[in-house]
Amino acid sequence: MSKLLSRRGLITTGLATAAGASGLAVAARLADRYGLIPPDHGGIYGAGETLTYAAQRLLTANHSLAREFKRSEISKAIPIDGKPPEKESYQRLLAGGFAEWRLKVDGLVARPSFLSLAELRSYPARTQITHQACEEGWSFIAEWTGVPLSYVLNLAGILPRAKYVAYFAFDESWDSLDMPEALHPQTLLAYGLNGQELPAPHGAPLRMKVPRQLGYKNVKYLSRITVTDTLKNIGGGQGSISPDYGYSWYAGI
Amino acid sequence: MAGSAYFPRPAIRTSDTADAPRHSAVVRITHWINTLSFFGLLISGIAILLAHPRLYWGETGNLETPSLLDLPLPFVLTGQTGWGRSLHFLAAWVCVLNGLLYVLSGVLTQHFRRDLAPRSLRGEEQPPTYNVLQRLTYLGVVFILFPLTIWTGLAMSPAITSVFPALVTGLGGQQSARTIHFAAAGFLVLFLLVHVAMVCLAGFRNRVQAMITGKDRT
Numbered sequence: 001m002s003k004l005l006s007r008r009g010l011i012t013t014g015l016a017t018a019a020g021a022s023g024l025a026v027a028a029r030l031a032d033r034y035g036l037i038p039p040d041h042g043g044i045y046g047a048g049e050t051l052t053y054a055a056q057r058l059l060t061a062n063h064s065l066a067r068e069f070k071r072s073e074i075s076k077a078i079p080i081d082g083k084p085p086e087k088e089s090y091q092r093l094l095a096g097g098f099a100e101w102r103l104k105v106d107g108l109v110a111r112p113s114f115l116s117l118a119e120l121r122s123y124p125a126r127t128q129i130t131h132q133a134c135e136e137g138w139s140f141i142a143e144w145t146g147v148p149l150s151y152v153l154n155l156a157g158i159l160p161r162a163k164y165v166a167y168f169a170f171d172e173s174w175d176s177l178d179m180p181e182a183l184h185p186q187t188l189l190a191y192g193l194n195g196q197e198l199p200a201p202h203g204a205p206l207r208m209k210v211p212r213q214l215g216y217k218n219v220k221y222l223s224r225i226t227v228t229d230t231l232k233n234i235g236g237g238q239g240s241i242s243p244d245y246g247y248s249w250y251a252g253i
Numbered sequence: 254m255a256g257s258a259y260f261p262r263p264a265i266r267t268s269d270t271a272d273a274p275r276h277s278a279v280v281r282i283t284h285w286i287n288t289l290s291f292f293g294l295l296i297s298g299i300a301i302l303l304a305h306p307r308l309y310w311g312e313t314g315n316l317e318t319p320s321l322l323d324l325p326l327p328f329v330l331t332g333q334t335g336w337g338r339s340l341h342f343l344a345a346w347v348c349v350l351n352g353l354l355y356v357l358s359g360v361l362t363q364h365f366r367r368d369l370a371p372r373s374l375r376g377e378e379q380p381p382t383y384n385v386l387q388r389l390t391y392l393g394v395v396f397i398l399f400p401l402t403i404w405t406g407l408a409m410s411p412a413i414t415s416v417f418p419a420l421v422t423g424l425g426g427q428q429s430a431r432t433i434h435f436a437a438a439g440f441l442v443l444f445l446l447v448h449v450a451m452v453c454l455a456g457f458r459n460r461v462q463a464m465i466t467g468k469d470r471t
Contacts, residue, residue, distance in 0.1 A: 045336070048343030056412045064415040067422075069312070077317040131312060131427060133411065135334055137305035138315035139427060212412045246335025248342075252412030 274467025
C-alpha cells in the first residue's frame with residue numbers, strides 16, 4: 001500500500017471514527033434526555049435492552065392502556081409464586097390485620113408521608129381486569145382494585161427532578177419504574193383481588209400492579225416507595241433486584 | 254436466507270453474466286448475519302421455553318389450566334430465562350434490522366422477482382435456477398414464517414399490545430400467540446435442516462464458498 005493511500009486511509013478512517021463517535025455521543029445524550037436509556041444499559045445485552053426500551057417508550061408515549069377484560073374471562077385459579085415473608089415484622093403485621101402497617105412515601109417529594117391501609121382505601125379507587133404474564137410463560141387474568149400510584153405521588157408532591165419511583169417489599173425484593181409508567185393510569189397500588197382483600201400469598205397488604213409489564217415488576221408485600229432522580233445508589237444500581245438474577249429492568253417485553 | 258442450490262452449475266445468473274457473483278454482496282452479508290442471529294434466537298428461545306414447556310390456546314394458561322400441548326421436556330427453572338430473554342431480544346433486533354435490509358434490497362434489485370418468484374421450468378431458454386418448490390419455500394420463509402414470528406413475538410408484549418391490541422386479539426389471545434410463535438419457530442428449524450441437507454447434496458464446500466465469496470470454485 002502506498003504512503004499516500006495509507007495516509008489518506010488513516011485520515012479518512014480517523015474522521016469517520018470521530019464522526020461516528022460524536023454522532024453516537026449526541027444520540028446517547030438525546031436518548032438520555034428523553035428518558036430512552038434504561039438503567040441496565042451496560043453489558044453485552046445492553047444494546048438490545050436499550051433498543052427495546054427506547055422503541056417501546058416512543059411507541060407508548062401517549063399513556064396507551066393495557067388491554068382490559070370481561071368478568072367472565074377472569075381465571076378460575078391463580079398460581080402462586082413464592083411465599084409471604086417469614087420475617088417477624090411482617091408476620092406481626094399480618095396477624096394484626098395490617099392495622100399497624102404503613103406505606104412510607106419518601107425521596108424527591110414535597111411531603112414525605114406514612115400512609116395507612118385505611119387512608120389508601122379512602123382515596124379514589126380504580127378496578128381493572130387485566131392479564132398478567134410471568135416471564136416463565138404462564139399467565140392469568142384477574143380483577144385488581146387499588147389506588148393509582150399517580151394519585152399517591154401527586155398527593156405527596158413530586159419534585160421536578162424526579163425520574164424514577166423505586167418500591168421496596170418486606171422480603172428483599174425491590175424494583176423501580178420510570179415516571180411514564182409510575183404516572184400511568186393503570187399502575188396501581190393494589191389492595192384488592194377479585195373483589196376480596198388482597199390475600200397474603202398474593203402480596204397483602206399492598207402490591208404494585210403494572211399491567212403493561214411482566215409479572216415480576218408487580219412486587220408484593222410493599223413497605224416503601226421512594227421517588228428518586230437516580231437508581232445508582234440503590235442495590236446494584238441497575239434499577240431493581242431483577243438484574244441480579246439476570247432479568248431485564250424494563251419488562252414491557 | 255437465499256442460499257441453497259440444487260443445480261451445481263452457476264445458476265442464479267444466466268450465461269451472459271457468468272462473471273457476476275452467484276449471490277450479491279447484500280445477500281451474502283445478510284445471509285450470515287441472519288445465520289448468527291437465528292442461532293442466537295434459537296438457543297435463547299429454547300432457554301425461555303424450558304421454563305414452562307407447556308403450550309396453551311386463548312388468552313391465559315398456567316399449571317392449573319388444561320394445556321394444548323405438553324412438550325416432552327423438563328421444566329428448567331435455574332435462571333436461564335434471564336439471559337435467554339436478553340439474548341433473544343438482542344438477536345431479534347439484529348434479525349429484524351438485517352431482514353429489513355435484505356427485503357428492501359431484494360425489492361430494489363429485483364432479487365425476489367428474478368430469483369425467487371415462481372415460474373415454470375418448461376420453455377425456459379436459460380438454464381433453470383431454483384425449482385418452483387424451492388422458490389415457494391424461500392418466499393414462504395421470508396414473507397410468511399419470519400413475519401409471523403415477529404408478529405407473534407410482538408403480540409406477547411403487554412406494552413406493544415396496549416398500542417396495537419389487534420396484534421394479539423387477531424390471534425385469539427396472548428397464549429395463542431406464544432403457541433404460534435413456537436410453531437413458526439419449529440417450521441423455521443425444519444427449513445434450516447432441509448436447507449443444510451440440500452446444500453450438502455449440491456456440494457457443501459462449493460455452495461458455502463459461493464455464499465461467502467459470491468463465486469463457485471469451479
